[in-house]
Amino acid sequence: MKIVNSSIPKIDGMSLVTGKPAYTDDLAPKDALVVKVLRSPHAFAKITDINTAIAEKVPGVACIFTYKNVIRKAFTRAGQCYPELAPYDKFLLDEYVRHVGDDVAIIAAKDEKTATKAMKLIKVKYDVLQPILNLEKAEESAPVHPEEDIYTNLEVGFDREKNTVAKVAFELGDLENALEESDVIIERTYRTQAQAQGMMESQASYSYLDNYNRLVVVSSTQIPFHVRRILAQALDIPASKIRVVKPRIGGGFGSKQTAQSEFYPALVTLKTGKPAKIVYSRREVFRGTNSRHAMTFTIKIGASQSGKIKAIDMNGLWDTGAYGEHALTTLGSAGKKVLTLYNKVDACRFSGKAFYTNHVPGGAFRGFGVTQGIFVLESAVNELAHELKMDPVKLREINMIKKGETTRLYNMVTKGAGDAPMYMDSCLLEECVTRGKQLIDWDHKYPRTERSATKVRGVGMAISQQGSGLPNIDMAAATLKLNDDGFFTLFLGASDIGTGSDTILTQIAAEALGVDMDKIVTYTSDTDLTPFDSGAYASSTTYTTGNAIIDAAEKMIQLIIATGAKYFETQEENILFDGTKITCQDSGEEITLASFSQKITYSMIHEQLSVTGSYVPKKAAPPYMAGFAEVEVDLETGKVEVIDFVGVVDCGTPINPNLARIQVEGGIVQGIGFALYEEVNYTKEGRLMNDTFMEYKMPTRRDIQNIQVELVAGYDETGPYGAKSIGEVVINTVAPAITDAIYNACGVRIKELPATPEKVLMQL
Known part of the structure; x- marks a missing residue:
């Protein structure tokens, strides 16, 4: 793979940092x-x-x-x-x-x-x-x-x-x-x-x-x-x-x-x-x-x-x-x-x-x-x-789902039940747990270490899975158009909500077509111009829309070959397309994609090459994560600080590893807010008490200490180039890992989030 599995910067990254993107209010008529x-x-x-x-x-x-x-x-x-x-x-x-x-x-x-x-x-x-x-x-x-x-x-x-x-x-x-x-x-x-x-x-x-x-x-x-x-x-x-x-x-x-x-x-x-x-x-x-x-x-x-x-x-x-x-x-x-x-x-x-x-x-x-x-x-x-006096890592190793296994429950509750069992052939949860345990130094830190007479540290862990789109429910489509100078226009209904999906999906299209990314211009999310896409939710964009793009690219390659056969007046099996030129094998003639697209548009065949691909997930392809937290508890105030959080994720083959890591980091930070700070509070009359950022507390960069992220090397045969989702699974392990770390540190079990200093101190 030349473009996929590469940490290519966001295609709109420079515009973002220089303040150029036009948001909704920027575009509104004056x-x-x-x-x-x-x-x-x-x-x-x-x-x-x-x-x-x-x-x-x-x-x-x-x-x-x-x-x-x-x-x-x-x-x-x-x-x-x-x-x-x-x-x-x-x-x-x-x-x-x-x-x-x-x-x-x-x-x-x-x-x-x-x-x-x-x-x-x-x-x-x-x-x-x-x-x-x-x-x-x-x-x-x-x-x-x-x-x-x-x-x-x-x-x-x-x-x-x-x-x-x-x-x-x-x-x-x-x-x-x-x-x-x-x-x-x-x-x-x-x-x-x-x-x-x-x-x-x-x-x-x-x-x-x-x-x-x-x-x-x-x-x-x-x-x-x-x-x-x-x-x-x-x-x-x-x-x-x-x-x-x-x-x-x-x-x-x-x-x-x-x-x-x-x-x-x-x-x-x-x-x-x-x-x-x-x-x-x-x-x-x-x-x-x-x-x-x-x-x-x-x-x-x-x-x-x-x-x-x-x-x-x-x-x-x-x-x-x-x-x-x-x-x-x-x-x-x-x-x-x-x-x-x-x-x-x-x-x-x-x-x-x-x-x-x-x-x-x-x-x-x-x-x-x-x-x-x-x-x-x-x-x-x-x-x-x-209760069992057992290491929680060991307990999970005994019970959690592993590669090549299935689950009767998943087959029962997934639409399409009655079909052949769904085996989790790409599940690398075991590797996530093993690696996370190493990175947090679990064997030396579990369950607790004393820092001083008033401060203690503890470690905790949790595992999670999510989905990659909704099998047999959501659908995505992608349209590719070959333009008259040898570049492609990619039309997508998918919505980039800050994740970098425009970049990731362009990478998939370039890889599938065998062209450089600058040969693809991507347009997204206009119900008149772009094909249908269910939307940016259910961890579906890379997996579902990515597969739709591959379908469109394969159709486009076949269409280029068929049109190339017309151009060279030969059979399709004699035509090769390598992303830059079309070659007639029996005669040895070749033409660049740019010249070919100009000729078929203006002077010879007079065709606009355009295709649409679509995809509906048929099988579950869950991503997995193991999360490990180390916290420090102040016994005098009840304040909890997350000293270190390790997130090891199985998302298959990441299309863009850097953007994937950023997703993990962001999810962990949101999870820390969920675990320790954030809460929508009401008065007894039902009025929100904290309805501005002055009162509603979310973690900022100053609240976050060390976050370690690692992606295990995986591959899912149903995903685009082996990819699974990553957007949502990354938040799920944080709260249970942190609350168990608090318990291991000081014996306080928080069962009602968030774990505020007041709650910890009252139990202490």
Whole structure:
């Protein structure tokens, strides 16, 4: 391989560091109407009266929408393939508001000052209702959604009157018998908090009508094709009348897998015919978008005295907040992509319910439910190791999935069950654990070392897996066009959200075609111009879109050979293409690709060579990771510092090792925030207490000490050039490894994240 598996700098790297990329707000027309959203101050209330008369008289106000003058059609904002598994429980505006920050009115004016002034003049009367803020009491409380015109497309266990958004349940084997045969049984309850995504660029969108009176929406989104479908549903207009364009994105981490800001300027443009834009403030991002789902899980594990795990039973409650976006899918991932780690169990069971509350909606966040599930399972396995007086590394070596093995559970819960078993032929989890143990110096540091009378250090570890796209569900396509000077245009629906996927996918195309990267010009994410792609989620871009590119490249090579045969007036089997020239073997004639493309365009065959390839994953290709943490605990204050974190990852063959390592580092840092700092806090009335970066604490570079990243040399035969995903698996091991390291250091077991100094100190 010449280009793949090379640490090529980002193709837009210099533009990034010099501030040249054009983000959504940079591109918006200067005369665009500015849109503002009046948001609810109450966690749960019914609007009894709303008066916009004074606000509408403010000079420069273009229009104001309330629930009284906007279309009422249920939809979901979740960016998922159709039919969505999320309930259609959202309206453009509604008489009920279900969380602090929910939409009350939409205002458009000539500038921000005017829009803000008008927004303050809207008079709203509320009948304030008792909010549901306790997840455990949601099922027995009054409905968060009293309206009867919401629904689901599929049976997911939805029960509006009991605030139940979705249910997940599956099991394998005789659980009760396996528990009876176990020598040791532990049962624990763990809780994880809501976590905010904290990307640099807030949600932003602008819209206008093109020359054909079609609605064009330019948005900072991970899901342009889903946004088009969602807008068509919400606005009740044909998808053919909508074009969605994704420019450069300043991060998403899953928050932009939910449609948010696109509706408001679209409504205004359709009403006024004028361009309109909205850019969320940071407070709006916290209050008006979504966060990671908070959850409570009870887990029971049974094992033999020798360390064989015989039974695992997980039962969870999922706080999906005011709307059910991503509830079922994240909850299901907490079981399906977690329990499969331990494939030698005699029996396992997973059950869970997702409930409405009056919190900010839960949504997609890097790890997508697996992060919560891994915290529960790996924390429990670490506790089991202590019960058995066994090294937790040894316990995992006995029980974890290994190369060439399968798991009945994975085959059962994956769509397409009944087919031949799926063997994890590329699994290098054993190598990850062995190497991570060496890098952290486990044998010398486990379980603890004393630094002084007041400071102690401990080490902990965890393992994880994720997915590489969604088998038999998500699809990506790629279009290649040969231009008249011998270069190619690559059209992709995939969305680069800061990961460098534009670079990685261009590398794959160049490798497949046998050309240099500068011979490929890549365009991405325009629903009118680029082929369909499910979006930047589910760790799918490199794996799924990469395979689509290879399919397109193979078709392009065959088309060049076929056209070359016409040019040389010979049979196709006589033609060779090496990326730079086309050769006729029987005559010895050859022509450069540049000359060939000019001749077939202008003077001879008169053909435009263009092909489209597509790919849908058929088999699971999970990446794996072993994470090892060393922490220092201050016994006087309870403060925990992560001294060292080792992440060893099996992502198959990395297309771009440097970008892959950066993904690992970023995921570990986010995981440290999840473990120690970050928490979305509410008052007893349901108002967010930390809705700016002044109050919401995320780790910065000054908080991070040593991070060691290593990629084991792997290869997956189903991946593009052996690659698997890496984007999400890298966050999952951090919290359970850190909390076990805390326990090993000072005997404090944190079962409710984050592990703040207060919690540690109180237990000490």
